[in-house]
C-alpha cells in the first residue's frame with residue numbers, strides 16, 4: 001500500500017499482510033524481508049516476536065522497520081503499543097489478552113494503525129469497529145503450526161462483515177496460495193500469513209508471488 005493504513009486499500013481489493021516468524025535473528029532475516037517485499041504487492045508487515053526481551057524487539061524494529069517503510073509498506077508491531085510508538089512503527093496489533101484497544105490508541109495517537117484480533121466473534125468485531133479499530137482480524141481459518149489456535153473462523157464471517165461494515169477485515173491462520181480463494185471471494189481485505197511466505201520451499205519471494213497470483217485469480221473469478 002501507499003504508506004498508511006490498511007483502511008486506505010482499494011475497495012474490493014485483497015492484499016497481503018506479512019507476519020514475521022515468532023523468532024528471528026534480525027540481521028539474518030533482513031535479506032529475506034527485502035526479498036519478500038521486492039517480489040510483489042504487500043500492504044504491511046507485522047513484527048511478531050514472542051518470548052523476546054524488549055531490547056531484542058527494539059533491535060529488530062530498528063533494523064527491519066526501515067526496510068518496510070522505505071518501500072511504502074506499513075510496519076506494525078505485535079502486542080507492544082508503547083514500543084511501537086518509541087521505535088517509529090506505523091502501528092500495533094493487539095489481541096484480546098493484550099493492551100485494550102482504547103489504551104493502545106491513546107498511546108499511539110489517531111494517525112497510527114491499530115488492529116484488533118476478534119477470533120471468530122461478530123460481537124468482538126463490532127466492539128472493535130465501533131471503538132475505532134483500523135482493521136479487525138478473524139481466524140484461524142485453517143490449521144496452523146505457527147501457534148496454538150483456539151478459535152476456528154469460517155469464510156461466511158468475512159462476507160457478513162464486509163457486507164455490513166466499512167472497517168477492513170484481515171483473515172489469518174494457515175492461509176496458503178492453494179486454500180486462500182474462498183477467503184478472497186468472501187471479502188477479506190487482507191490475508192495475513194506466516195508460513196506460506198517464510199517457509200515457502202522456493203523462498204519468501206516465491207511465496208509472495210504465489211499468494212498474489214492466487215488472490216488475482218480468485219478476484220478474477
Ligand SMILES: Cc1ncc(COP(=O)(O)OP(=O)(O)O)c(N)n1
Pocket residue numbers: 019046048078079093094095096097098117137138139147170172192
Ligand atoms: C493480523 C493478526 N491477526 C491476529 C493475530 C493474533 O493476535 P493475538 O490473538 O494477540 O495473538 P498473538 O499473535 O499475540 O500470539 C495477529 N498477531 N495478527
Ligand SMILES: Cc1nc(C(=O)O)sc1CCOP(=O)(O)O
Pocket residue numbers: 019117119138139140141143144145146147149172173174175192193194195196
Ligand atoms: C499469529 C496468528 N494468529 C492467529 C489467529 O487465529 O488469531 S493464527 C496465527 C498464525 C498464522 O500463521 P500461519 O500463516 O503460518 O498459519
Ligand SMILES: [Mg+2]
Pocket residue numbers: 078079093094095098
Ligand atoms: Mg497478541
